[in-house]
Amino acid sequence: MQQNDCLLSIYEILNAHFGNLRWWPADSPFEVIIGAILTQNTAWRNVENVIIRLKKADLLSPEGIRKVEDHVLANLIKSSGYYLIKTKRIKSFIHFIYEEYGGDLDIMFAEDLWSLREKLLKVKGIGEETADSILLYAGNKPIFVVDTYTKRILMRHNLIHTDATYKEIQRLFMNHLPHSVPLFNQYHALLVNTGKNFCTVIPQCDGCPLHT
Template structure:
């Protein structure tokens, strides 16, 4: 742990939280909905995921037993609004089959596992990448596993906290080794970074009004 890095990361959080307030993320009613949303949100806008989840709700299919027995074609049609629906239906089916075989569709049993062990197993499921696995752990399981995305990487790179070559796990480790293991902190921090990334730290930076503008940065740095 670097005390300077820890102080900087905490100062970033405080500045964003003061300016933007709580983000109330993840927008879901149940852990099941979080997991399905985390898989469906890959490479699409969240509004499309919401439409797909509404379809599942109307079909009474937001239930693991129901999803397990749902034919592939029916599932694909229900999640069509999320885009690449056949690919995502395969990913959902892969997760559900693993979840059935490993935990008998019991979320409590799944989230009783140590976070590092469960993360390793999730990453072995077809279609579950690092960001999706961490979103499931943090937002559905309330487990301290920091979620990294493109916004996070761009913000840290422009603020000279990482090199351009830093990969997902290096960035994740930067947060987890310099912040307390606090689920609510990880949750809010990631959501705040997403908000700043969408509004300000775009490929072409819009620094005016950014909560992080006062910190040393190079807005011309490209991904």
């Protein structure tokens, strides 16, 4: 089977099994961005409460985060883990959008995908997965997000080598699939769900939709 047929059939099987996952759950692009930073090295359930807390404090906006003092922010995001580092990362991102775009996300996302990606990767604490999550889920830009689950599932199905890099895995998807935001959005969510429910460290192949 060719790579594109294979990737599309994985998508179709997972899509039929899980249905529309409506990822990323957020009320605004800014909420997606903050969620993408907060979810680094922690489970999503730990992020959800923090997002609610930030909303209640009326801080979930570039201006809100810009004004709040570091120690107050750190306290509010404590339950997401690594909160001191994450406070610095969120503040670095805010500094970046004010320096480059006057704090206006619409202006930021009007920028070309690849040049914006390059800039995001220069912000302290924003790696490839976070940058691509921001671009796809907050900016509606057609880029594929790769994570641990993606790599594990592809490796176990012999579609990549064990030492495949983020870039190589991303290229595999982007070279063989149409550059569609809804497709990339749902495909990443499907892989995450498969990884969480079946393709765990010890794979639970029985019952997994990809089990042949």
